Structure formats: C-alpha cells, structure tokens
Amino acid sequence: xxxxxxxxxxxxxxxxxxxxxxxxxxxxxxxxxxxxxxxxxxxxxxxxxxxxxxxxxxxxxxxxxxxxxxxxxxxxxxxxxxxxxxxxxxxxxxxxxxxxxxxxxxxxxxxxxxxxxxxxxxxxxxxxxxxxxxxxxxxxxxxxxxxxxxxxxxxxxxxxxxxxxxxxxxxxxxxxxxxxxxxxxxxxxxxxxxxxxxxxxxxxxxxxxxxxxxxxxxxxxxxxxxxxxxxxxxxxxxxxxxxxxxxxxxxxxxxxxxxxxxxxxxxxxxxxxxxxxxxxxxxxxxxxxxxxxxxxxxxxxxxxxxxxxxxxxxxxxxxxxxxxxxxxxxxxxxxxxxxxxxxxxxxxxxxxxxxxxxxxxxxxxxxxxxxxxxxxxxxxxxxxxxxxxxxxxxxxxxxxxxxxxxxxxxxxxx
Amino acid sequence: xxxxxxxxxxxxxxxxxxxxxxxxxxxxxxxxxxxxxxxxxxxxxxxxxxxxxxxxxxxxxxxxxxxxxxxxxxxxxxxxxxxxxxxxxxxxxxxxxxxxxxx
Numbered sequence: 001x002x003x004x005x006x007x008x009x010x011x012x013x014x015x016x017x018x019x020x021x022x023x024x025x026x027x028x029x030x031x032x033x034x035x036x037x038x039x040x041x042x043x044x045x046x047x048x049x050x051x052x053x054x055x056x057x058x059x060x061x062x063x064x065x066x067x068x069x070x071x072x073x074x075x076x077x078x079x080x081x082x083x084x085x086x087x088x089x090x091x092x093x094x095x096x097x098x099x100x101x102x103x104x105x106x107x108x109x110x111x112x113x114x115x116x117x118x119x120x121x122x123x124x125x126x127x128x129x130x131x132x133x134x135x136x137x138x139x140x141x142x143x144x145x146x147x148x149x150x151x152x153x154x155x156x157x158x159x160x161x162x163x164x165x166x167x168x169x170x171x172x173x174x175x176x177x178x179x180x181x182x183x184x185x186x187x188x189x190x191x192x193x194x195x196x197x198x199x200x201x202x203x204x205x206x207x208x209x210x211x212x213x214x215x216x217x218x219x220x221x222x223x224x225x226x227x228x229x230x231x232x233x234x235x236x237x238x239x240x241x242x243x244x245x246x247x248x249x250x251x252x253x254x255x256x257x258x259x260x261x262x263x264x265x266x267x268x269x270x271x272x273x274x275x276x277x278x279x280x281x282x283x284x285x286x287x288x289x290x291x292x293x294x295x296x297x298x299x300x301x302x303x304x305x306x307x308x309x310x311x312x313x314x315x316x317x318x319x320x321x322x323x324x325x326x327x328x329x330x331x332x333x334x335x336x337x338x339x340x341x342x343x344x345x346x347x348x349x350x351x352x353x354x355x356x357x358x359x360x361x362x363x364x365x366x367x368x369x370x371x372x373x374x375x376x377x378x379x380x381x382x383x384x385x386x387x388x389x390x391x392x393x394x395x396x397x398x399x400x401x402x403x404x405x406x407x408x409x410x411x412x413x414x
Numbered sequence: 415x416x417x418x419x420x421x422x423x424x425x426x427x428x429x430x431x432x433x434x435x436x437x438x439x440x441x442x443x444x445x446x447x448x449x450x451x452x453x454x455x456x457x458x459x460x461x462x463x464x465x466x467x468x469x470x471x472x473x474x475x476x477x478x479x480x481x482x483x484x485x486x487x488x489x490x491x492x493x494x495x496x497x498x499x500x501x502x503x504x505x506x507x508x509x510x511x512x513x514x515x516x517x
Contacts, residue, residue, distance in 0.1 A: 044517050049517070136517040141513075159514035159515055160516055161425070164423065188471065188480065233511075244489045245486075245489060245490045247491045247493035250493075282515075
C-alpha cells in the first residue's frame, strides 16, 4: 500500500518538517498550508528583520521578499543575527537570502537591493500579502505605511532602540488604525534617536522582531488576536510588557481617511525625507555640519603634530584636548591626555550652572582643541566655548573618525 | 490636588533626566459651579512650568503639546476620551509616548 496515505495537502517532507506545529490544536495543517501559500515583504534586514526573516522562513512561509540597501558591517553583528562574520561586506538583502536558504531551502526568497523608495513602494508592496516594517528611520516608516494603505496590505510594525521596544499591527481588521492615524506627525528631529548614535542592546530588536514574526503568522492564518488597535510597549530594563489601547481609524488621516492626500497617484512623488523627519537610512556617517570658519579648525594631522611636539618637550602640552562625546564612548576609546566633557556637561559648565564651571577644564590661556566622534558636535562646542569667553578654542576636523582614517588606524571606528 | 503618575516613553524621558516615571501632585482648578478638577491640559501646563528644563520644543508647540506625541490615560489613547479635557484623578497614570524608529 505504498503511497496510499491521505493528508491535508502537505507532502511527507513537509509533514515531518513542520510536525511540531501541525500537532498544535490551535494551528494544524490548514494553517500550515496558508503559510506555504503566503508571501511576506520584510522591509529592512537589520536587527528586527533578522528574527523576522529567520522565523518566517523556518515556519514555512512560501515566499519572502527582503528589502535593504545597505551592506553588512561589523557593528551590525551584535544584533543582526541573520548575518555572520563571513558575510561582512555582503549586501544585506543578499546575505539575508543566503541565511534563509540555509535554514529552509523550500522558501522562495526575493531580494530587493535598492531599498524602499517612494517611487517603487507601491509595486513592491502589491507583490506580497503582508508587509513587515523592520526599518530604522521615520521617513521609511511613513512611506511603508502609506503604500500598505493604498495597496490594502496589513502592516506588522516594530521598533527597538536602547533598551525599549514597540510593536503594533496597522491597517488591519475592522476599523484598525494605520501608522499615520496614530502618529500623524513625525517626532521632533532632535528627539529622534538612531541606533548609530543612541545605541541599542543587541537582544532588544531580537525580542521585538520575534514578536513581529508571531504577529505576521497570526495575520496570515487568522489564529488568535492581533495587536491591531493596540500598541505593545516593551521595557527591557524591567522586562515589562504593556499593552496600550489606541484610537481607531481616523477620518482626518492623510493616508487612510476619506479625504486622503497621499494616494496611488501622489505617493511616488511624496517627499518623505523632507516631510517625515530625515533621510531614509540610518547610516549615521559623515561630518556635514559647517558652523565654524577655517581659522577655528585644525586637522587631525596637525593635532597629531602638536601631541608629538609635546612628547618631545617631556609631555608638557601647550593645549588642552577636550573630548565632548558621551561618557560611554570616551570610556571605550579616547586619545591619551584628553579630558572628557560631554556636550550636556559642557552646556551646564558654560552656562554657569552647578559644578565647577569651565575653569576646571580650560587651562590659563592654553589653546583648547575640541574633539568628538565625527566633527559635528565639536564645532557646536567650540562656538559654545567662545560664547562663554574661551577665545582660543578650535575644532578638530572630522573628529575621531577622521583620526582613525588619517592618523591612527588602530583607533576603533564605530 | 491630585497625585498622578507621569510617565514618558519612546525617547521623551530624555527630556526629564531619563526618568520614565514621576509621581507628582498637581493642583486642580476651580471652575464655577463645578468641584475641583484637573484635566490633562492642566497636567501639560504643570509639566511645562515645573518639569521641563531643556528643549521645550521637543515636548511643546507653543503652549500645546507637540503634535506627534501620543497621550494615554491609564493606558488608553486620549483620543478615545476627551483629549486635553480628560479629567485625571488620584493615582491615574498619564503616559506621554513618542514613536520609536530604530531597527
């Protein structure tokens, strides 16, 4: 009687592979088949996208599209577990595809290597059943949402930074709000924390991304109750989850309201970077600020010369080297003899607040050379020092990033 | 006077010494014909006057709360209540939340 068995539409290989969730009464073969027949677009193959991709591929989702525009960097590895050491330098979407294929060769993986752009957004989203927002910047989040609303696709949205996370399913279910209904205005750009500047504990996006994979499976199969119309907040420091009840769909919403202004015809030309809080990436690179004139700036090689001249004089420096980065960054690497005065403390000292004031840091008339990570904050600091009466303050151009690139390659780039 | 828990999340806590939860006593306003009452508007007013030390533009737009900040009273979106006219009572939790972006 070989080959005479009957089942729910899965072959032997599939039944054996997915057996542990097939035996689950709340799941079963019909839902496994739904996963197999479904397609999911994952926007961002980073910290959130990693567990999303891994768990959805492992669970048997039939087709997964991965969108990214970046390459794997060393500083990604602590949280972006899709990528391994030997994949540093590989395009993230490609690297994601390799990892998913290794995990489940029966899942079809499609890579979209140009990132998520307004022009291509709608077409991309329309090619999949469910969309997962695992991006890292507000402009992309608004763009993904708007495309999902227009294409009528559910959006499983997650975010994580520092030790905090948020999760919600938007544009799904009866009266469920879209991202724009809940967050009609992007946050103040200064309060918008980026992983590249603010930091993130590696496991945090792992937790939120894993929850996104769960919600995606629930959206596809219809089991349980989705986090639609709700926002799940996670506080990693006290290991606390909290579910907040959100408003429903808003009539005033520019994306999903009856008088929506962002439509099939307008989305491609919508300027997300200008209207939704900054660039559509979080590379956090480059010194772009120009606050000071040339006479207020010194190069890293000039700083190096002055440091060596001082060594020649037996260590007697004729300048103060002030490092204005946040303390954790100073703690893991700084230049010899530099004094730490983080921007916040500098502001406090310069405005004559509590504490010793600037006198404790500037040394009777010596030049003050100010250094930071990339050469932006240091310029602001020099300006602040000037206002507080320190006339001979100079910015070290390009910061420690430039120091590592032009003077001392052993200094860590981060 | 009412005692309420003021909480800040999604990065807003950085405006308040990175402390996420504050228990504060907020004065109530007497309205004619009504008993003492404190509204969310009063709470925002209190934050502006007593708690917000730096970068007020990240929390306020003029005297109003900055658009883009979600307010939840006892974990429920204030849009589902009376927005800034919502009455807060003793031991209520008023959460001001910004959206996170990292990923």
